[in-house]
Amino acid sequence: MLQQFRYLITDLKRWKVSSPKDICYLIFEQAIWALVVYRFGRWARTVRIPIISLVLKLIAFLLFKWIEIITGISLPASARIGKGFYIGHFGGIILHSDVRIGENCSIGSGVVIGVRALGKAGVPVIGNNVYIGVGAKVLGNIKVGNDVKIGANAVVIHDVPDGATVVGIPAKIIHAGQ
Numbered sequence: 001m002l003q004q005f006r007y008l009i010t011d012l013k014r015w016k017v018s019s020p021k022d023i024c025y026l027i028f029e030q031a032i033w034a035l036v037v038y039r040f041g042r043w044a045r046t047v048r049i050p051i052i053s054l055v056l057k058l059i060a061f062l063l064f065k066w067i068e069i070i071t072g073i074s075l076p077a078s079a080r081i082g083k084g085f086y087i088g089h090f091g092g093i094i095l096h097s098d099v100r101i102g103e104n105c106s107i108g109s110g111v112v113i114g115v116r117a118l119g120k121a122g123v124p125v126i127g128n129n130v131y132i133g134v135g136a137k138v139l140g141n142i143k144v145g146n147d148v149k150i151g152a153n154a155v156v157i158h159d160v161p162d163g164a165t166v167v168g169i170p171a172k173i174i175h176a177g178q
Contacts, residue, residue: 004043010083031087034073041077108134116140
């Protein structure tokens, strides 16, 4: 039950806070609002007392929709996101409800992670320590390895091995890693 709270603390540590002014700034950071609502939604899904579970899921869904409308960030509670998730800039971030993202991943604004097209099944599985640049699209039944960097506006539709850097439309490997 406390796992999502611990994950949220790890998420928040990715924002560098060095003064009381920074804490005030974080209160108004829309990406943090989305993360808090996402982690609450994930926690609500673990509650096993029938009526309380239903009420919490309803509250989580309404908060999710509110955040989606005011921030442009869609982090469905059914998506599985590891600890240390960081959203560099808010707006236009859409995750499919079945997406799996590893630990310490960072994404920019305009990122879409989901299905490739109508009738095509499967969503991406993203490893640990992945950076997804502004405007990138990661689509389809693919696996993105650990320690991968995806360039701005790249369209990733094929598997990406560990440690690679990919750019372009469609994304091509420009650095194969270690």
